[in-house]
Amino acid sequence: MRNVVVYADADAVAQSTAARMLIAIGDAVALRGRADVVLTGGTVGIGTLVAASASPLTAMIDWTSVHLWWGDERFVARGDDERNEGQAQEALVRNLPIPEDNIHRMGSSDEYPSAEDAAAAYAEEILAAGSPRWDVLLLGLGPDAHVASLFPGHPVFESSDAETHAVHDSPKPPPTRVSLGLPSINRAREVWVVAAGSGKADAVADSLRRSGVPGGAVDGTERTLWLLDAAAATHL
Template identity: 65%
Template structure:
């Protein structure tokens, strides 16, 4: 991990979600006070979606010009549109549907019902990023699995080793469903702010290993150009 990384510990997963939601909304307010557009990369997972639900309840949401916010994803399950496994559908229900956010500002990764292969979906997402000017993500949120994966970059898996480009197809994922689309590590570390969000005792070992720089874990390799935050609950840092 790089020297600019900071660990912020909250009492439990609920407090973590509420605090991260407030942090996200304030980051968007601050970003839009100095530039015309904000690009935020969302994550799925229990805490990630709980964070979006908390953001939807916050009065801070009303202070943001959502027409200037663009929403992206770090990874997506390559399943049909409307499938309950898709991160974008969960995010839509938790937050996005209730915002005055133009549809063209929501950059969903392609579904298997729209693209013949995950490679095609990844190429289309890379083209979408290029068309947007290859933004340096203003905030990029990542959940972390108990194996130390982030986005759909898994330890010892080819996707973690891939370099160059913006998005890749992931096959034979250790976590179902087996086929996914993910941002590359190179795309992730272009972000200004990278936030790794983790909760629970099951993740304590890999949180400790990541914080001590075990680069066999993708979570240990991510960083932001101006800020790297580990936003965790007390159980997740019990062995640090």
């Protein structure tokens, strides 16, 4: 079941998503002894992490039992401002008492000779962790309805049956990326899609109509949440 929750603006989306995420992480640790969370980039995604960093709920979580993953990454050098994990590090991760071994970063271009190698290594890391059913998997939504680095009409999305993918010729720069595939995304207990702004309104509507776009192909096994601001929801 897809549930749509509409907030006043992008800041309200980020603040509420941060609170939801921290509560979900705490619940997963309490219930199962571990939480696996997949983070996303983008304005609202990083805004969510900034809000989480400032929340008093952060101090109530046993971060030694939390594992952080990413839905996609730009295949550039470690330390490049384009990397989602670097933005997440700045926004939240550096402030957490989380073991380095619990932070599962996708490979960079200075570590691997190709995006294929980085994608294969990430798939192996996921397998070594027991192919987790992600407790929360966060996704941003592009104005073309892409999620992670799965783009409409792109060969990777058209044949996205692998755990991870190397993505070349991305219509959004940088052109080379690494992404989770649909089987990995849709293994999540909960998938949360965050979107804000009128520029996302068509993509939100197309995705919720399941119009053959990547945003329409993602669902959690237990719950799918679309967390929107009023502008992004105008075409629903």
